[in-house]
Amino acid sequence: MKEHDVPEEYEVFEVFVQKTQADFHTHVGSIVAPSPDVALMNARENFLRRESGVNLWVVPRQCVTATPYDTDVDWFAREMDRKYREAGGYPENGRLWKMYKERVLHLDEIVEDLHGEKDKRKNESASS
Amino acid sequence: MHGKLVDMVLTNSIDRRALADLLFQLADDELCIGHRDSEWLGLAPDIEEDVAFSSIAQDEVGHATFYYELLAELSDCSADALAFARPANERRNALLTERENGDWAHTIVRHFFYDTFDALRLEALADSEYRPLSEGVAKIRREERYHLLHLHLWFVRLGGAGGEARKRMEFAIDQLWSDVGGLFSWGAWEEELLTKKIIPVSSFELQHRWQERVRPVFAEAGIPWIEDLQQPEKDGRVGEHSPEMDRLLLDLSSVYNLDPAAQW
Amino acid sequence: MSIADKEIRFMERIKAGYKIEATDWMPDEYRKLLLKLIHMHGISEIMGALPEKEWVPKAPTLKRKLAIMAKVQDEMGHGQLLLRVAEDLAAPFGRTREDLVTDVIHGRVKFHNVFHMEAPTWADAGIIGWLVDGAAIINQAALLHTSYGPYARVLKRICAEESFHMQHGESIILTLAGGTDDQRQMLQDALNRWWESLLFFFGPVEVTASAQRMIDYGIRTKTNEELRQQFFTKYVPRIRSLGLEVPDPKLSYDEEAKRWIWTEPDWEKFGRVVKENQGPKSQQRVDLRRFAHEEQQWVREAMLRSRKKTVSMIV
Numbered sequence: 001m002k003e004h005d006v007p008e009e010y011e012v013f014e015v016f017v018q019k020t021q022a023d024f025h026t027h028v029g030s031i032v033a034p035s036p037d038v039a040l041m042n043a044r045e046n047f048l049r050r051e052s053g054v055n056l057w058v059v060p061r062q063c064v065t066a067t068p069y070d071t072d073v074d075w076f077a078r079e080m081d082r083k084y085r086e087a088g089g090y091p092e093n094g095r096l097w098k099m100y101k102e103r104v105l106h107l108d109e110i111v112e113d114l115h116g117e118k119d120k121r122k123n124e125s126a127s128s
Numbered sequence: 129m130h131g132k133l134v135d136m137v138l139t140n141s142i143d144r145r146a147l148a149d150l151l152f153q154l155a156d157d158e159l160c161i162g163h164r165d166s167e168w169l170g171l172a173p174d175i176e177e178d179v180a181f182s183s184i185a186q187d188e189v190g191h192a193t194f195y196y197e198l199l200a201e202l203s204d205c206s207a208d209a210l211a212f213a214r215p216a217n218e219r220r221n222a223l224l225t226e227r228e229n230g231d232w233a234h235t236i237v238r239h240f241f242y243d244t245f246d247a248l249r250l251e252a253l254a255d256s257e258y259r260p261l262s263e264g265v266a267k268i269r270r271e272e273r274y275h276l277l278h279l280h281l282w283f284v285r286l287g288g289a290g291g292e293a294r295k296r297m298e299f300a301i302d303q304l305w306s307d308v309g310g311l312f313s314w315g316a317w318e319e320e321l322l323t324k325k326i327i328p329v330s331s332f333e334l335q336h337r338w339q340e341r342v343r344p345v346f347a348e349a350g351i352p353w354i355e356d357l358q359q360p361e362k363d364g365r366v367g368e369h370s371p372e373m374d375r376l377l378l379d380l381s382s383v384y385n386l387d388p389a390a391q392w
Numbered sequence: 393m394s395i396a397d398k399e400i401r402f403m404e405r406i407k408a409g410y411k412i413e414a415t416d417w418m419p420d421e422y423r424k425l426l427l428k429l430i431h432m433h434g435i436s437e438i439m440g441a442l443p444e445k446e447w448v449p450k451a452p453t454l455k456r457k458l459a460i461m462a463k464v465q466d467e468m469g470h471g472q473l474l475l476r477v478a479e480d481l482a483a484p485f486g487r488t489r490e491d492l493v494t495d496v497i498h499g500r501v502k503f504h505n506v507f508h509m510e511a512p513t514w515a516d517a518g519i520i521g522w523l524v525d526g527a528a529i530i531n532q533a534a535l536l537h538t539s540y541g542p543y544a545r546v547l548k549r550i551c552a553e554e555s556f557h558m559q560h561g562e563s564i565i566l567t568l569a570g571g572t573d574d575q576r577q578m579l580q581d582a583l584n585r586w587w588e589s590l591l592f593f594f595g596p597v598e599v600t601a602s603a604q605r606m607i608d609y610g611i612r613t614k615t616n617e618e619l620r621q622q623f624f625t626k627y628v629p630r631i632r633s634l635g636l637e638v639p640d641p642k643l644s645y646d647e648e649a650k651r652w653i654w655t656e657p658d659w660e661k662f663g664r665v666v667k668e669n670q671g672p673k674s675q676q677r678v679d680l681r682r683f684a685h686e687e688q689q690w691v692r693e694a695m696l697r698s699r700k701k702t703v704s705m706i707v
Contacts, residue, residue, distance in 0.1 A: 034692065387572060390571050
């Protein structure tokens with residue numbers, strides 16, 4: 001590489017940590033580095049000195065496409081009732097099942113039967 | 129509690145001294161290099177590297193602590209007394225680890241040489257018949273993995289960068305090369321340690337393995353290989369040290385020595 | 393939308409409790425106030441590593457050596473987090489890490505008065521860890537609700553790590569306080585040395601014009617004096633419980649006014665320390681930072697020259 005092709009300064013890399021393989025990668029901050037591999041090497045100690053992790057991503061900042069915060073505040077607008085897409089949107093089921101001497105079936109019970117109490121909690125935290 | 133060999137070691141004064149000597153080599157090496165690394169705190173070439181390199185320094189001192197604690201079990205002294213109160217002529221570290229810091233190239237070269245050696249030494253000790261050591265070594269080897277990756281990356285990049293960096297790397301290699309041979313000595317008790325299978329490979333074999341491992345990295349970094357390793361003038365493994373070691377100890381123990389009997 | 397309209401909308405957002413982000417429009421004044429604050433905060437962390445690092449090679453036990461290394465490392469890590477926030481704020485001015493780091497070498501950014509001072513004994517390392525950090529923690533915890541999102545996020549992480557620093561500092565001073573007469577004397581001497589600096593650290597009693605603007609913008613929510621009072625409340629009883637004497641004969645709690653009465657430090661003297669780098673260790677520490685940065689320009693250049701675009705498997 002010729003001298004004049006060299007970027008003058010370190011680049012910004014966004015850092016993502018995956019805590020366990022049951023988790024997705026989570027953004028934790030950014031670092032500057034001369035190259036992606038140095039970024040990865042230093043991200044470990046800049047962000048995982050105490051916490052543990054199983055995987056790290058570094059992404060050059062210019063590769064990130066993001067939604068605006070202030071210029072289009074309605075980007076995330078949800079105003080109308082969308083209870084129909086939530087489990088809690090069907091309160092009458094319980095009453096109806098009673099007529100048949102049965103009760104509502106919840107996903108948790110299925111998970112608990114299949115995997116035990118511990119996994120049920122995991123499933124809850126993953127979906128929240 | 130450590131199995132048969134320890135009992136035997138502890139009842140035979142020669143073996144006991146041989147084992148302690150080996151543990152001092154490990155402990156003193158790690159303490160010295162960790163101490164030198166830690167002098168970079170706040171002064172590394174960039175902030176991110178400062179943080180990462182400090183973790184390496186902490187790991188080294190942490191490993192030293194493990195070895196001093198093993199030694200404390202074999203003696204009446206505390207790990208701190210062993211780390212802080214022994215004079216230079218009782219220290220068993222190789223001279224390479226006590227040298228004062230130069231520039232960043234000097235630090236990278238020294239550390240890369242040392243880590244490669246330490247990885248080979250730990251590989252060998254993983255098979256040691258002395259169980260407390262081989263068990264600890266298994267953990268330490270896992271932590272050393274990051275050090276090797278880190279230092280390998282720096283060594284190759286600085287060598288490959290050409291220009292001033294390449295010149296500084298070659299100068300540092302020149303400066304440190306005469307200390308490399310001193311790493312491989314197992315000290316005054318090599319024969320006893322080999323016979324008792326506390327160490328499974330000779331210093332000669334260790335040196336051979338080191339050269340095999342470092343040579344390709346020189347090639348990767350575009351740095352010409354130096355064939356000969358010299359016998360060191362002073363052997364740290366038998367307590368011969370440089371004036372740099374005296375200065376290191378003066379610093380290291382300055383607070384401890386105010387009152388060695390006090391709690392700190 | 394005119395600038396005036398934008399400003400009105402901006403203030404409405406702040407009053408409604410929204411956080412401001414790096415990519416948002418913000419008044420120049422807001423950006424500059426924030427940048428000055430966070431730049432100084434970040435650089436202070438990095439300069440703050442220097443007095444403590446003097447004690448890393450000399451820490452008197454293996455455990456202390458490891459702990460103080462980890463602590464100074466955290467300070468550098470905090471500097472890294474804060475500088476990243478400052479760098480994004482400074483980007484519209486065309487300023488980068490290089491500029492923000494070299495500003496301190498050229499006297500263009502101040503750093504906290506406490507890091508200009510001498511730390512001649514191990515007890516100073518203890519007092520720094522206990523009280524200087526204690527003061528800094530109060531400052532930082534007060535900023536947790538700042539209106540600037542990126543600052544709030546790094547402060548959350550910084551405060552979490554400071555909880556270790558608090559224990560580290562307390563452990564050193566508790567050991568010294570329970571130690572020999574010489575150790576206790578060493579501790580008292582260090583406290584005497586640091587007391588005035590600690591009071592100055594929180595800044596003047598009167599709310600300056602720029603401090604008021606920062607409060608208006610929700611950058612900070614508490615005044616200097618509120619924080620100093622909090623420091624007294626938390627620390628003075630503990631200092632006294634150890635049998636140490638606070639070197640201020642006037643220091644007392646006024647039950648009626650519900651506030652501490654204290655003797656003001658020599659504001660002018662400390663002002664010179666911070667503004668003109670005229671503290672006992674100012675020049676030496678700025679020189680060390682100059683060494684760290686300028687003497688190692690070649691390293692950063694080399695790493696850029698030999699960068700690889702792709703990450704080959706690093707295993």
